[in-house]
Amino acid sequence: MKLVLIGSPGAGKGTQAKVLSKHFDIAHISTGDLLREETSQKTELGLKIIDIMNSGELVSDEIVETLLANRVKRDDCKKGFILDGYPRNVKQAENLPSIVGEIEKVVLISVEDDLIVERMVGRRGCPKCGQMYHIKYNPPKEDGVCGVCGEALVQRKDDNEETVKNRLSVYHKSTAPIIDYYKNKGLLLEISGVGDIDEISKQLIDALEGAR
Numbered sequence: 001m002k003l004v005l006i007g008s009p010g011a012g013k014g015t016q017a018k019v020l021s022k023h024f025d026i027a028h029i030s031t032g033d034l035l036r037e038e039t040s041q042k043t044e045l046g047l048k049i050i051d052i053m054n055s056g057e058l059v060s061d062e063i064v065e066t067l068l069a070n071r072v073k074r075d076d077c078k079k080g081f082i083l084d085g086y087p088r089n090v091k092q093a094e095n096l097p098s099i100v101g102e103i104e105k106v107v108l109i110s111v112e113d114d115l116i117v118e119r120m121v122g123r124r125g126c127p128k129c130g131q132m133y134h135i136k137y138n139p140p141k142e143d144g145v146c147g148v149c150g151e152a153l154v155q156r157k158d159d160n161e162e163t164v165k166n167r168l169s170v171y172h173k174s175t176a177p178i179i180d181y182y183k184n185k186g187l188l189l190e191i192s193g194v195g196d197i198d199e200i201s202k203q204l205i206d207a208l209e210g211a212r
């Protein structure tokens with residue numbers, strides 16, 4: 001099963017991709033995570049892209065395509081995968097089949113812009129186990145501490161108001177056109193990303209099971 005999740009930053013792609021990855025026993029590939037690995041390890045590539053990522057602009061297609069091509073070669077992708085954060089523009093969507101083969105379904109998680117800034121600026125994550133929190137809507141039991149593994153929670157550098165606004169404008173300009181691209185191919189499913197996280201997961205799984 002090869003899936004693509006699209007949606008504005010903060011729509012909940014990462015959260016839902018983790019659920020789908022477990023349910024369908026397929027790999028979760030976040031190109032943002034692959035890029036952040038490079039920046040946190042301060043590789044040559046990481047140092048080249050850190051300013052672009054912190055500003056909310058897109059990293060070049062070539063760089064992301066190379067990382068993706070290497071990632072899908074790993075064993076955990078044999079049964080399939082969910083792409084979270086890729087493609088981000090029509091060119092990437094056009095190149096995708098040559099990198100990973102044909103995609104079966106594309107799910108758009110839609111959330112209006114007005115909800116996004118608060119969602120993202122309040123977001124905190126665990127650098128050790130990946131558990132996500134929100135300071136208002138899903139706070140950890142102990143302030144600033146991961147309830148799963150006890151690690152100190154961190155805020156992503158690009159989750160500040162100014163960068164989030166830029167990420168939204170990049171989304172509308174560069175990424176939103178892929179919605180029509182996939183609609184025209186008959187691959188698109190759309191669900192609302194507003195409401196209870198478990199309920200959204202259930203709707204997603206039902207829609208994908210029904211489309212199989």
Ligand code: AMP
Pocket residue numbers: 009030031032033035052053054056057058059060061064084085086087088092158167
């Ligand atoms: P994300 O974790 O998906 O929100 O991505 C964080 C940042 O990584 C984005 O704001 C971009 O700078 C970069 N990025 C992630 N995926 C891509 C992609 N497919 N193409 C270009 N840049 C990307």
